[in-house]
Amino acid sequence: MHTTEVDVAVIGGGPAGLAAVTSAKNAGAERVLLIERDERLGGILNQCIHDGFGTKVLGESITGPEYAQIYIDKLQEAKADFCLNTMVLDLTPEKVLTVCSAEGMRRIKAGAVVLAMGCRERTRGALGIPGPRPAGVYTAGVVQNYMNLRNIMVGRQVVILGSGDIGLIMARRLTLEGAKVECVAEILPYPSGLARNVVQCLEDFGIPLYLSTTVTRIHGTGRVKGVTLAQVGPKWGVKSGSQRFVECDTLMLSVGLIPENELSKKAGVALSPVTGGAIVDDWFQTSVPGIFSCGNVLHVHDVVDYVTLEAEAAGRSAARYAAAGSLPSSPIKVKPGQGVRYVLPYQISGEDAVEFSLRALAPEKDRHVVFRSNGQVIRKMRELMVAPAQMIRVKLRADRFPKEGEITVEVTE
Amino acid sequence: MEQYDVAVIGGGVVGCAIARELTQYRLKVALLEKEADVCRGTSGKNSAVVHTGFNVKTGSLKARLNVAGARMFEGLCAELDVPFKRVGKLVTALTEAEVPELHKLKATGDANGVPSLEIVDGATVKKMEPNVGGVAALSVPTAAITSPFHLTIALAEVAVANGADVLLQAEVTAISGKEGSFRITTRRGAIGSKLVINSAGLYSDHVARLAGVRRYKVYPCRGEYFIIDSAKGGLIKHMVYPVPPKGGPGLGVHLTPTIDGNILIGPSAEYVRRKDDVATTRAVARKLLKEAQEILPAISPRDVIAAYAGIRAKTTPSSVGGFGEFIIEEVPECPGMLHLVGIESPGLTAAPAIALDVAQWVGRHLSLVPNGHFTSKRNGAVTFRDLPPEKQAELVAQDPDYGHIVCRCETVTRKELKAAIENPLGARSLNSIKYRARATMGRCQGGFCGPRVVDMLVNEYHVPLTEISLKGPSSSLFAGEVKDLTCTPQR
Ligand SMILES: Cc1cc2nc3c(=O)[nH]c(=O)nc-3n(C[C@H](O)[C@H](O)[C@H](O)COP(=O)(O)OP(=O)(O)OC[C@H]3O[C@@H](n4cnc5c(N)ncnc54)[C@H](O)[C@@H]3O)c2cc1C
Numbered sequence: 001m002h003t004t005e006v007d008v009a010v011i012g013g014g015p016a017g018l019a020a021v022t023s024a025k026n027a028g029a030e031r032v033l034l035i036e037r038d039e040r041l042g043g044i045l046n047q048c049i050h051d052g053f054g055t056k057v058l059g060e061s062i063t064g065p066e067y068a069q070i071y072i073d074k075l076q077e078a079k080a081d082f083c084l085n086t087m088v089l090d091l092t093p094e095k096v097l098t099v100c101s102a103e104g105m106r107r108i109k110a111g112a113v114v115l116a117m118g119c120r121e122r123t124r125g126a127l128g129i130p131g132p133r134p135a136g137v138y139t140a141g142v143v144q145n146y147m148n149l150r151n152i153m154v155g156r157q158v159v160i161l162g163s164g165d166i167g168l169i170m171a172r173r174l175t176l177e178g179a180k181v182e183c184v185a186e187i188l189p190y191p192s193g194l195a196r197n198v199v200q201c202l203e204d205f206g207i208p209l210y211l212s213t214t215v216t217r218i219h220g221t222g223r224v225k226g227v228t229l230a231q232v233g234p235k236w237g238v239k240s241g242s243q244r245f246v247e248c249d250t251l252m253l254s255v256g257l258i259p260e261n262e263l264s265k266k267a268g269v270a271l272s273p274v275t276g277g278a279i280v281d282d283w284f285q286t287s288v289p290g291i292f293s294c295g296n297v298l299h300v301h302d303v304v305d306y307v308t309l310e311a312e313a314a315g316r317s318a319a320r321y322a323a324a325g326s327l328p329s330s331p332i333k334v335k336p337g338q339g340v341r342y343v344l345p346y347q348i349s350g351e352d353a354v355e356f357s358l359r360a361l362a363p364e365k366d367r368h369v370v371f372r373s374n375g376q377v378i379r380k381m382r383e384l385m386v387a388p389a390q391m392i393r394v395k396l397r398a399d400r401f402p403k404e405g406e407i408t409v410e411v412t413e
Numbered sequence: 414m415e416q417y418d419v420a421v422i423g424g425g426v427v428g429c430a431i432a433r434e435l436t437q438y439r440l441k442v443a444l445l446e447k448e449a450d451v452c453r454g455t456s457g458k459n460s461a462v463v464h465t466g467f468n469v470k471t472g473s474l475k476a477r478l479n480v481a482g483a484r485m486f487e488g489l490c491a492e493l494d495v496p497f498k499r500v501g502k503l504v505t506a507l508t509e510a511e512v513p514e515l516h517k518l519k520a521t522g523d524a525n526g527v528p529s530l531e532i533v534d535g536a537t538v539k540k541m542e543p544n545v546g547g548v549a550a551l552s553v554p555t556a557a558i559t560s561p562f563h564l565t566i567a568l569a570e571v572a573v574a575n576g577a578d579v580l581l582q583a584e585v586t587a588i589s590g591k592e593g594s595f596r597i598t599t600r601r602g603a604i605g606s607k608l609v610i611n612s613a614g615l616y617s618d619h620v621a622r623l624a625g626v627r628r629y630k631v632y633p634c635r636g637e638y639f640i641i642d643s644a645k646g647g648l649i650k651h652m653v654y655p656v657p658p659k660g661g662p663g664l665g666v667h668l669t670p671t672i673d674g675n676i677l678i679g680p681s682a683e684y685v686r687r688k689d690d691v692a693t694t695r696a697v698a699r700k701l702l703k704e705a706q707e708i709l710p711a712i713s714p715r716d717v718i719a720a721y722a723g724i725r726a727k728t729t730p731s732s733v734g735g736f737g738e739f740i741i742e743e744v745p746e747c748p749g750m751l752h753l754v755g756i757e758s759p760g761l762t763a764a765p766a767i768a769l770d771v772a773q774w775v776g777r778h779l780s781l782v783p784n785g786h787f788t789s790k791r792n793g794a795v796t797f798r799d800l801p802p803e804k805q806a807e808l809v810a811q812d813p814d815y816g817h818i819v820c821r822c823e824t825v826t827r828k829e830l831k832a833a834i835e836n837p838l839g840a841r842s843l844n845s846i847k848y849r850a851r852a853t854m855g856r857c858q859g860g861f862c863g864p865r866v867v868d869m870l871v872n873e874y875h876v877p878l879t880e881i882s883l884k885g886p887s888s889s890l891f892a893g894e895v896k897d898l899t900c901t902p903q904r
Pocket residue numbers: 011012013014015016017035036037038042043044045048051052053054086087088089116117118119141144165166169260263294295296297300301302303304305307
């Protein structure tokens with residue numbers, strides 16, 4: 001098999017990959033290559049025809065495809081190479097990629113690799129919803145793909161399970177296209193999507209949101225005929241007597257995303273059981289030297305702007321690694337403390353300022369995000385509202401960091 | 414009305430094996446199946462194990478057909494280009510108290526002529542399966558796994574290649590006439606046939622009744638399963654079974670590696686009211702996982718990618734339990750018709766041997782003349798992802814369709830999908846394509862490739878959008894196009 005060499009290879013041409021490859025090129029990497037398996041660049045943004053993208057980095061709210069185009073233009077300006085309809089089948093710890101396209105199979109030896117494969121949706125199988133297996137059970141992203149890229153209507157009467165952002169956006173989209181969205185059922189006592197989407201996509205259209213509620217059975221053998229909804233108590237036990245049947249021809253699931261790390265595993269990249277993404281330092285370098293990770297494959301983002309920022313940083317690091325063969329080590333550990341589900345990066349070098357990303361465990365009002373090291377508070381900031389759906393970003397200057405040891409991050413009163 | 418020598422009712426593994434066997438002779442054979450494809454009944458919803466027969470009652474018809482079928486299996490799979498893997502089986506005793514049961518099983522197996530059975534100690538179990546506990550085990554090295562979909566489809570395809578007619582969506586609704594001139598009414602019209610074979614699985618009692626035979630009753634007994642992500646497939650190498658629960662209607666929850674590298678957990682055993690009640694339930698799901706974790710602690714709920722259930726065709730009601738005998742007989746109420754009733758486990762294993770017995774029965778009514786041009790060989794589909802990279806590269810160089818990967822989780826190429834869509838049986842539902850090419854079967858369950866398969870069906874094969882279904886006419890996937898507000902709810 002033919003082998004070519006590049007300085008930086010980027011896997012996945014969504015917003016993360018676009019920003020990473022462009023910034024690697026602009027940071028001085030000569031031979032860069034972005035590899036995308038689909039027939040166009042832009043990743044999941046191509047099917048997100050609603051607006052709400054770009055508020056943080058562009059200062060305006062535009063649609064997904066428009067946002068993608070801006071970064072495709074930047075990539076072309078930088079003269080970064082890319083290939084489409086090309087799938088990466090294998091990645092080794094030595095950074096050798098095996099790629100496949102209609103033109104043939106080949107190997108690519110890379111100086112540094114950026115993982116930007118995005119994520120996939122959790123399915124019915126992963127949830128184990130009981131009942132037969134009729135047609136008409138879809139995940140929200142798939143419904144979005146059919147409607148927005150293929151002009152296909154999946155059903156006319158819909159129950160939505162899970163209040164993730166994609167589900168909320170699709171509740172509105174389905175309603176606008178004449179479907180009846182009966183309700184959204186969410187097992188948690190609070191919505192898992194952004195507050196603005198609950199208002200703009202459900203409340204504005206009179207679609208009921210039932211919290212602490214789940215689907216306990218799917219009905220229908222050929223096509224979905226309805227679902228049984230039930231309220232759940234503590235520990236998600238079904239409250240007896242709360243079951244009721246809701247007629248529908250479609251059950252749409254919006255129950256979470258899973259980072260697509262199968263390739264990362266092949267390369268031996270260590271993953272976090274909490275995020276499902278790689279464990280990275282402030283260079284976005286994974287446990288395998290020279291392999292970097294950013295975007296949804298690292299951790300699921302609610303706002304694309306942060307994907308772009310993160311990927312630009314990862315691209316710069318990859319360029320630096322490809323040139324120097326190594327990066328300064330990252331001896332300072334970062335740990336989630338009370339009230340924090342996870343915090344990224346997992347360890348830092350202390351060389352430069354770091355932008356931390358973290359998610360709270362539960363929605364709460366009037367909290368503080370507190371960074372502590374060796375018993376001392378090194379940063380404390382107030383948040384009027386925290387929610388697991390809303391990623392918290394905090395930037396710390398390098399002079400705040402200890403030389404070694406640990407930093408813990410808490411969300412407290 | 415089309416006239417046949419033999420009409421086989423039911424496109425499960427048994428009916429398809431019979432149809433294939435009969436096409437070796439100068440006979441005009443029809444296979445009638447009510448669903449939109451073969452292998453939609455129990456044959457597609459089981460453990461996929463080629464059982465050796467160590468636990469079947471010595472001297473029974475079931476024991477004879479099981480052992481004979483198991484002997485034929487490897488050769489048959491090679492001929493049909495169907496996966497077959499002799500992974501071996503361990504029946505593990507978790508406590509000393511269970512060890513005597515192992516010896517009993519071994520004795521039955523020896524009596525049935527099962528080769529190479531051996532009792533091994535705990536240390537050997539650990540060596541053979543480091544992730545599995547147990548104080549001793551019965552080692553069954555000849556036990557194997559296969560792909561029941563591929564096998565059943567292959568049998569039907571070879572039957573078609575040798576002149577049989579496979580009629581899908583042809584539920585038999587009435588049977589009249591007598592030996593030599595039966596008239597069989599289906600949802601696709603009527604056919605005539607000299608002989609009739611009732612291999613309708615769970616519904617064989619119903620099909621018998623259509624012909625005036627009222628002596629059978631089939632009791633549905635459900636078995637639920639989980640499928641574990643292939644990423645965890647390496648946890649076991651052999652099938653791992655518990656000592657079977659006494660008097661119960663099943664073999665106990667076991668762990669079975671699949672041909673595709675997943676692990677099956679199950680089945681449960683629970684009598685149900687309806688024969689089509691293949692629903693999975695929460696209570697059983699919890700129980701299965703708990704029991705499986707007792708044998709293999711390294712699996713977690715996160716590894717589950719899908720669940721399914723299959724239904725055993727029991728001739729013993731729940732009050733009796735246990736296992737009944739296979740019933741394969743012609744009865745005085747209706748000469749010229751053969752009934753296969755209660756073909757529960759190991760029916761998959763026994764199917765090739767059952768087909769031989771059935772051919773003998775046909776030979777007692779019609780003369781069996783070899784047709785001289787029977788071809789038993791079949792070239793199955795290429796499985797791109799199982800090939801070494803160099804071989805893959807060669808294929809891509811030969812045909813660019815191999816370079817176009819449509820299903821990312823299972824690495825299924827456009828070439829393989831085309832072959833699946835163009836299958837000789839003409840089955841076009843999404844499930845038919847799925848079972849042939851494995852697309853939509855992986856961890857994303859079709860999230861990525863589903864729309865791409867739909868594109869192929871619409872753009873290249875010109876299937877109208879509203880005719881695209883999951884598993885046949887009553888399961889359409891789409892309501893129509895966006896902005897086309899004329900259509901009504903799907904129900
Ligand atoms: C429905 C939806 C609505 C959203 N709404 C908003 C919003 O309103 N505002 C906002 O700011 N953000 C929003 N987001 C979030 C934002 O769009 C995502 O976080 C962002 O798109 C993630 O980018 P990514 O590049 O990491 O992943 P993706 O966009 O998923 O891109 C990954 C790419 O990698 C490719 N790939 C994967 N594996 C391979 C391989 N082996 N070989 C080759 N290529 C491969 C894939 O084909 C894909 O193109 C939304 C997200 C979704 C899904």
